[in-house]
Amino acid sequence: MSDYEYPASLTHDLNRAELLNHLQNRLDDARFQHCLRVEETARTLAKRFGADVDRAGLAGLFHDYAKQIPVADYKRVIMEDGFDPDLLNYGRGVWHGLVGTWFIQTEVGLTDKLVLQAIERHTTGDPEMTLLDQIIFVADFIEPARTLDAEVAARKAAQTDMRQASYIELKNTLQYLIAEDKIVYPKTLLTYNAFIPKEG
Template sequence: MTNIEYPQSLTQGLSRTELLNHLQNRLDDARFQHCLRVETTARQLAQRFDADVDRAGLAGLLHDYAKQIPVEEYRRVIVENGFDPALLQYNRGVWHGIVGTWFIKTETGIMDHEVLQAIERHTTGDPEMTVLDQIIFVADFIEPARTLDAEVQARKAAETNLELASFIEMKNTLQYLIGSELTVYPKTLLTYNAFLKKTQAARA
C-alpha cells in the first residue's frame, strides 16, 4: 500500500515516507513489517465497519511505534511526565500503548485524539472502546502473519462482528496472562467483563 498518503491534518504535515522513517528508527525490521500489515488490516476493517479509514490506517501503522523503547527510558518517562506510578509494576506489553503515545506525540507531533486513543487502548483494551479502538485492537491480532487458533477464530469473526472478534482476543489475552502468571492490568479485566456482557446480550 505504498500509494497511501495521509491527510496533513492528521499527521501534522508529515508525509507517510517521513512517518515510515520515524518507525524504522524505533523498530527492528520484523516489527516494522508487522506495523505495515496492521496498517493494511486496519484500513480494511475500517472500510468494512464504516469507520474513518485514514485514522484507522494511521493508528495501525503507528500502534507499535514504542514497542522496543528501552525499559529504563519508559521508567523515566512514567516518573517524569505525570503517569500513574502504578504503571511501573508492568512492562512494555502495557506501556507501549498507554505511555507509547507520549513518544509518538513528542517525536512526530501527531496529536489527533482518536488516533492516539486507539493506540493507547490497543494493549489493555477499555470498557468503552469505540469502533476505531476495536479496529486497531483486532487488526493487531488478526494481521495476515498471525496463525494461532484464536487469531484465526478472531479473523473469521471480524468478517461480520467486530465486538465478537474483540472479545475473542480479550479472552485469549487473559488466558495467556493467567497461564503465564503475569499481573493483569485492571482495565483489561474490566474490558473482558464489558465485552462478555455485550456478546452474551447479542446471543440472547
C-alpha cells in the same frame, strides 16, 4: 503493500516517507513489517465497518511505534511526566500503548486524539472502546502473519462483528496471562467483562 498518503491534518504535514522514517528509527525490520500489515488490516476493517479509514490506517501504522523503547526510558517518562506510578508494576506490553503515545506525540508530532486513543487502548483494551479502538485492537491480533487458532477465529469473527472479534482476543489474552502467571492489568479484565457476550 500500498503506500498510503494521509491527510496533512492528521500528520502535521509529514508525508509517508517521513512517517516511515520515524518508524524505522524506532523499530527493527520485523516489527516495522508488522506495523505495515496492521495498517493494511486496519484500513480494510475500517472500510468494512464504516469507520474513518485514514485514522484507522495511521493508528495501525504507529500502534507499535514505542514497542522497543528501552525500559529505562519508559520508567523515566512514567515517573516524570504525570503518569500513574502504578504503571511501574507492568512492562512494555502495557506501556507501549498507554505511555507509547507520549513518545509518538513528542518525537513524531502526531496529536489527533482519536488516533492516539486507539493506540493507547490497543494494549489493554477499554470497556468503552469505540469502533476505531476495536479496529486497531483487532487488526494487531489478526494481521496476515498471525496464525494461532484464536487469531484465526478472531479474523473470521471480524468479517461481521467487531465486538465478537474483540472478545475472542480479550479471552485469549487473559488465558495467556493466567497460564504464564503474569499480572493482569485491571482495565483488561474490566474490558473482558464489558465485551463478554450477553445471554438472551
